[in-house]
Amino acid sequence: MAKRIKWDEAATAAQNARRKLPALVKEYFAQGRAMVRGKPSPAAIHRFMLRTGRLAYSLELFQSCYGPGLAHRLDALRRVGQFLQDLDDCAAARRIYGGIFGRMSGVRLRRFLDDRAHRKVAEFRACWTGEVDAKGQERAWRDYLARARQAR
């Protein structure tokens, strides 16, 4: 999604959506799979969280070209985004608490954040592999986005 999309001014919004949006999703799935395969760093989690939000906002712009299926897909993206946000919050909280006390204070607080981060990683992976990227889902997303109709 880093590249700027070049829209065809002579075409309608639905025609442009059909041509351009499936590629955004393809790129996103590739990034997501790379995330789930490895042990992502806090920076990688933060980047993927931002990408998830950007993809959701980009697709929302074309909501009037699609039916309720897009809303369901956006809900799934938002769930992924929420797990990533919760995970990112653990890292941010460590920095904030550490900034106040010089170094991260308290075994109990540290353990709480570690446990929470582990739980959120597991929830993110389950949501990604079991729902968003379940077998055939990427294809289904791309096929769906390639069927945009006239904006209402």
Next chain:
Amino acid sequence: MPSVRNPAPSMRAFALQQTRTLLRRLAYQVSRASRPGDPRMVDDLRAAVGRLNRCLRVFGQFLPAGKSKKVHHELQEVMDLADALRDWDMALELLREARIPAGSNGSKLTVTLSRERKEAETRLRAGARRLVRRSFSQKWRAGLRL
């Protein structure tokens, strides 16, 4: 299939319509943020900023580049203020969830976080008021030729 009575809007018209809608929604959220006593405002404001920001990037081809860049910059300033407030809220919430016993570092943390949160809220409200006073949405609408 577009009908003769209701032809499909051009891509440009569609993009400008989306931008107008998101700018109007942002104006509402900024106005909410400029007033005290609405604890849920920060998430709605961040979402409104994020949506307009994305819209300007996605439909940048249809918008004046110079003004678009300037609006991005101003949106980022609002987002930084809102993010700061959200971070303090999140840190306080996690501290509550952790149930650190009274008398430990937890209470010192709570006091510090609450103070920082209050300051962040004041800064965000002041930033939102500045935007409202400047009639930012009318200016951006004119500058972006919406």
